[in-house]
Amino acid sequence: MLMTGADMILKGLEKNGVSVIFGYPGAANCPIYDKIPEYNIQHILVRNEQGAAHMANAYARVTGKVGVCTATSGPGATNLITGIATAYMDSIPLVAITGQVDTSLIGRDAFQEVDITGTTISVCKHNYLVEDIKDLPRIIDEAVYIATTGRPGPVLVDVPMNISLSSTDCNYDFSCAKPPVIRGYNPEPVADKSEFDEIVTLLKTAKRPLILSGGGIILSKASDAFRNFIKTSKIPVVSTMTGIGSIETDNRLYYGMVGSHGVRVANYALNKSDVLLVLGARLGDRAVAHLTNLKTNKKIIHIDIDPAEICKNIAVDISVISDAGFALQQLNSHAGKISCPDEWVADLDRVKSMDKPYNTDDGEFVNPKYLLKKLSDRTNSDVIITTEVGQNQIWTANAFTVKNAGSFITSAGFGTMGYGLPAAIGAKFAAPDKTVIAVMGDGSFQMDMCELGTMSQWGINVKMILFKNNRLGMVRELQWSAYKSNYSGVFLDGSPDFAKLVDAYGIKSKCISKNSEIDSAIDALLSDDKSFLLIVNTDPLETCQVGFDRKEHEK
Amino acid sequence: MNKYIISVLVENHAGVLSKVVALFSRRGFNINSLAVGETQDETVSRITIEVSGDEYTVDQVSKQLNKLIDVIKVKVLNQDCIKRELILVKVNAPSPARQEVVQISDVFRAKIVDISAQTLTLELTGAETKTEAFLQMLEPFGILELARTGMIALERGTNVITHP
Numbered sequence: 001m002l003m004t005g006a007d008m009i010l011k012g013l014e015k016n017g018v019s020v021i022f023g024y025p026g027a028a029n030c031p032i033y034d035k036i037p038e039y040n041i042q043h044i045l046v047r048n049e050q051g052a053a054h055m056a057n058a059y060a061r062v063t064g065k066v067g068v069c070t071a072t073s074g075p076g077a078t079n080l081i082t083g084i085a086t087a088y089m090d091s092i093p094l095v096a097i098t099g100q101v102d103t104s105l106i107g108r109d110a111f112q113e114v115d116i117t118g119t120t121i122s123v124c125k126h127n128y129l130v131e132d133i134k135d136l137p138r139i140i141d142e143a144v145y146i147a148t149t150g151r152p153g154p155v156l157v158d159v160p161m162n163i164s165l166s167s168t169d170c171n172y173d174f175s176c177a178k179p180p181v182i183r184g185y186n187p188e189p190v191a192d193k194s195e196f197d198e199i200v201t202l203l204k205t206a207k208r209p210l211i212l213s214g215g216g217i218i219l220s221k222a223s224d225a226f227r228n229f230i231k232t233s234k235i236p237v238v239s240t241m242t243g244i245g246s247i248e249t250d251n252r253l254y255y256g257m258v259g260s261h262g263v264r265v266a267n268y269a270l271n272k273s274d275v276l277l278v279l280g281a282r283l284g285d286r287a288v289a290h291l292t293n294l295k296t297n298k299k300i301i302h303i304d305i306d307p308a309e310i311c312k313n314i315a316v317d318i319s320v321i322s323d324a325g326f327a328l329q330q331l332n333s334h335a336g337k338i339s340c341p342d343e344w345v346a347d348l349d350r351v352k353s354m355d356k357p358y359n360t361d362d363g364e365f366v367n368p369k370y371l372l373k374k375l376s377d378r379t380n381s382d383v384i385i386t387t388e389v390g391q392n393q394i395w396t397a398n399a400f401t402v403k404n405a406g407s408f409i410t411s412a413g414f415g416t417m418g419y420g421l422p423a424a425i426g427a428k429f430a431a432p433d434k435t436v437i438a439v440m441g442d443g444s445f446q447m448d449m450c451e452l453g454t455m456s457q458w459g460i461n462v463k464m465i466l467f468k469n470n471r472l473g474m475v476r477e478l479q480w481s482a483y484k485s486n487y488s489g490v491f492l493d494g495s496p497d498f499a500k501l502v503d504a505y506g507i508k509s510k511c512i513s514k515n516s517e518i519d520s521a522i523d524a525l526l527s528d529d530k531s532f533l534l535i536v537n538t539d540p541l542e543t544c545q546v547g548f549d550r551k552e553h554e555k
Numbered sequence: 556m557n558k559y560i561i562s563v564l565v566e567n568h569a570g571v572l573s574k575v576v577a578l579f580s581r582r583g584f585n586i587n588s589l590a591v592g593e594t595q596d597e598t599v600s601r602i603t604i605e606v607s608g609d610e611y612t613v614d615q616v617s618k619q620l621n622k623l624i625d626v627i628k629v630k631v632l633n634q635d636c637i638k639r640e641l642i643l644v645k646v647n648a649p650s651p652a653r654q655e656v657v658q659i660s661d662v663f664r665a666k667i668v669d670i671s672a673q674t675l676t677l678e679l680t681g682a683e684t685k686t687e688a689f690l691q692m693l694e695p696f697g698i699l700e701l702a703r704t705g706m707i708a709l710e711r712g713t714n715v716i717t718h719p
Contacts, residue, residue: 117570121577126624129570146624183719184566184627308618311611 001171005133005164006035008172009097009157012140014039015174018068020059020429021097022052024079026072028099028112031164044429044458046422047450049076053083054419054448055426057092058386058409062430064221066148070097074112077158078119082416084154085123089413090242091219093152095143102162103131117158125153133163137172142180149179150187151306152219189305191322196330198318199301202275204337206299208344209235210273212258212287215242215412216280216304216324223247223405225328226279232335235277236348238266240287241412243280245402248381255348259287261394261544265352270294272347277301280324283313284413303327358399362514365539368392368467369399371518372439375465376401378522383435384409384427388420388444391473394544396439418447424462425454435526437463442495443472452505461531466498469538477543502533509533558587559613560636560708563602563620564628564718567593571625575602578623584608584616588640590705599627599718603707627718632710641680641704643668644690647697648675656696663689674699 003011009032013021020042025033036043046052049071056067067087071080077098087094101110117129126146128139136159143155203209217226223246230237230253237247238258247254256263258270270276270288276298281287283302288294291314302309302316303324310319320327358370372395381403387393387410402408409427411419424438445466455462467473472490479487499509509532512521525534565571572591579586587605594601606616613631620629648656653675660667660677663685669676679689683706690698 118573121574122581131569182624185624306622308615308622310618312615312618 001169002167003170004031004035004167005130005136005159006031008133008136008170009140009159009164010035010039010041011174012137013068013095013144014041016141016144017065018144020044021068021070022046022055022059022426023070024049024052024072024076026076026099026112028073028101028161029070029076029097029159029164030072030099031161032070032097032099032159044454047453048448049079050083050418051422051425051448051451051454053080053094053096054086054416054422055429055454056094057083057087057090058423058426059430060093061406061409062384062427066093066095066144067426068095068097070099072099072112073101073116073161074114076112077114077116081120081123082418084120084156086411086414086416086419087154088123088125090215090411091152092154093147094154095147096154096156098156098158099164100129100158100160103160104162106160116156120156123154124156127156127158129158130160130163133166133168136163137170137174138180142182145180146182146185146187150185188323189307189321191320191326191330193330195320195322196327196334199277199320200331200334200337202299202301202318203233203235203277206275207341208272208274209277209338209340210269210275211235211237211277211279212270212281213237213239213243213246213279214281215240217243217246217328218405220280220305220323220325221405222323222325222328225325225332227251229328229332229335232332233338234340234345235338236269236340236345238262238269240281240284241397241410244397245405245408248401248403250401250403253345255352257397260289261286261397263398264355265348268351269348273298275299275301277303278316279303279327280305282306282309285313288314360515362516364513364537365542366512366515366518366536368395368536368538368542370515371465371536372396372399373401374518375437375522378519379435379526381407383407383437384424384431385437385439386410386420386423386427387439388441389415389417389474390441390444391477391542391544392420392439392441392444392467394474395467398544417444420444421448421462421464422451422454424464425451425460428460428462429458435463435529437465440464440466441473442466442468442470442492442498445498446492446495449501452502452507455531456505456507461529463525463531464502464533465525466533466535467538468498468535469540469542470495471540473538473540473542474544476540480543498533498535507531507533509535511535511537513537556607557609559606559608560632560638560706561604561606561613561616561620562630562632562708562716563604563626564594564716565600565602566625566627567598567600568625571600572602574623574625575620578619579616582615582619584612588705590640590707592707603705605706628716630716632708633714636708636710638682638706638708639680640683640686640706641678642686642690643676643678643702644693644698645669645674645676645700646693647673647699649673652696656693659689659692663692665689
């Protein structure tokens with residue numbers, strides 16, 4: 001059958017279950033746009049290519065399928081890079097298809113030419129520059145396969161314009177359901193069942209066992225198995241940021257997020273434990289700042305699908321290369337033999353009880369943590385929540401009750417400001433019946449607010465909560481704690497009137513400044529299924545810390 | 556710091572070498588020497604890399620290399636493997652020094668591959684210790700140019716790296 005390169009791309013994507021592409025057209029990917037209407041694939045036009053990558057990212061997280069985005073050559077492709085790197089750091093299955101200049105022009109600094117495969121080597125799981133149209137159907141199959149299997153990640157396919165435009169006789173079997181065979185790629189290592197025996201023995205004899213749950217549990221859709229394991233073994237759990245939601249955060253055995261912006265009891269548990277099982281987490285520096293200290297008093301067990309994560313950041317005592325799902329299946333078959341000592345749980349409860357309750361007094365500002373806690377109570381956490389990066393992210397991570405795995409969507413590893421709103425759009429597109437809430441700061445919102453246009457154009461309704469403190473709050477907090485309050489470059493003077501801004505897109509808003517207004521504000525936010533912006537005046541001195549003392553910060 | 560020799564079998568197509576090399580700079584590993592060439596299977600290239608570091612380095616290098624889709628097989632070679640590099644060296648050798656340079660070349664079993672009134676160009680293969688010793692001997696005469704291939708290596712006996 002005679003097919004163009006663009007046909008092969010779209011037919012290949014369709015074959016792999018792709019029903020939406022987030023993207024932005026230009027000359028080099030125009031041959032693909034020319035053909036999109038002929039396929040059962042919807043295109044969502046974004047306002048900046050980076051937004052397309054973030055939308056595809058959140059779409060992938062919500063559906064568990066691959067997210068696809070496209071951009072033209074040159075600046076279109078480079079605008080994708082931050083989005084690709086974001087997906088890479090959080091192991092999200094993403095396929096990015098970029099247009100490239102004609103093969104005859106490659107290397108001649110043609111208009112809108114960039115070596116995007118060279119540029120993205122270190123932020124992609126794999127990438128391809130298509131040099132022969134005959135390879136194209138195979139490459140699309142491989143790209144989706146590589147992105148979605150093993151430790152997921154982004155794959156970029158760079159297609160020169162002459163290849164997507166030209167036609168050739170194509171005998172590729174687009175109905176073949178067998179996974180491609182790639183001799184250098186073995187994505188699903190199967191651990192031996194006996195490898196788990198030693199782990200069970202250690203957990204059985206531990207006085208202070210602890211599980212550090214990571215995003216791997218959510219990615220492998222193993223949170224039900226994980227919750228069962230905790231229910232039976234009664235081992236306390238702490239999590240990394242991507243691990244939030246692996247177990248419901250109001251479970252009495254969940255003690256919160258670890259790390260520099262985690263909660264006290266979680267870090268206490270991490271330090272105090274005598275057997276630590278790290279499950280689907282990579283022990284990054286933001287989760288564990290002082291790895292050498294961690295090692296002194298405990299046995300560490302590490303289970304991860306990626307062999308390169310074992311002993312990368314810390315030497316461990318026992319390791320198993322395995323998908324979290326398989327590991328939990330094995331662990332669950334022994335869970336009945338494990339029982340965590342009550343004294344350890346009591347000790348953690350004691351430390352947890354030292355946290356001060358949220359300040360609910362009425363002053364000039366709304367307490368963001370209190371608002372987020374209330375929001376989760378009012379919605380029974382039956383929402384998808386996305387965040388930007390900054391204080392808003394940490395407040396949400398620590399204060400919002402997350403019950404469903406995968407319903408907390410954030411750029412954890414790469415820490416990308418400008419992620420939250422496009423992520424909310426991608427999530428809402430993936431789950432139109434769900435309420436999707438984007439939590440933002442006034443700094444990060446201004447990085448991606450152009451995507452309000454995407455929301456309007458496609459009728460994708462997102463609830464937005466904007467914590468407004470006229471500061472880049474996270475950096476301000478850092479300058480307070482580490483730079484002797486020498487505030488530099490953190491004042492957001494010149495921000496627009498956000499209510500008027502969203503009004504220009506036909507979106508309603510409300511602004512509150514008091515804790516007593518929270519309830520009515522949540523009513524307004526959730527009153528219908530339309531987009532809404534809730535502007536929350538927030539104390540510029542508010543910090544991420546749990547035991548916040550205003551006086552101490554008034555320096 | 557120890558030296559490790561890693562054999563990497565990769566898909567033989569464009570862009571693969573840059574992915575391998577990019578990994579080293581990205582992860583902060585140092586390459587002492589690198590050599591690449593097609594194998595008996597034309598779809599496969601063999602990259603021989605010598606890295607300095609400790610066991611952690613070589614373990615991480617191997618694991619990270621294995622993650623590259625285009626990498627088919629990675630093996631850290633035994634320390635007693637056969638290592639060779641090829642050098643071409645142009646030495647300042649007018650008469651009467653020429654005679655002495657020729658004698659040194661004989662001792663090392665180097666080949667004279669080019670001659671002029673002023674220079675001799677020599678070819679030598681061997682392990683790094685041998686080539687280094689040779690260059691040291693030539694140093695006093697004046698080395699005008701030096702080109703070396705980077706080390707290639709194979710394990711001894713029946714040890715082979717197989718691949719699908």
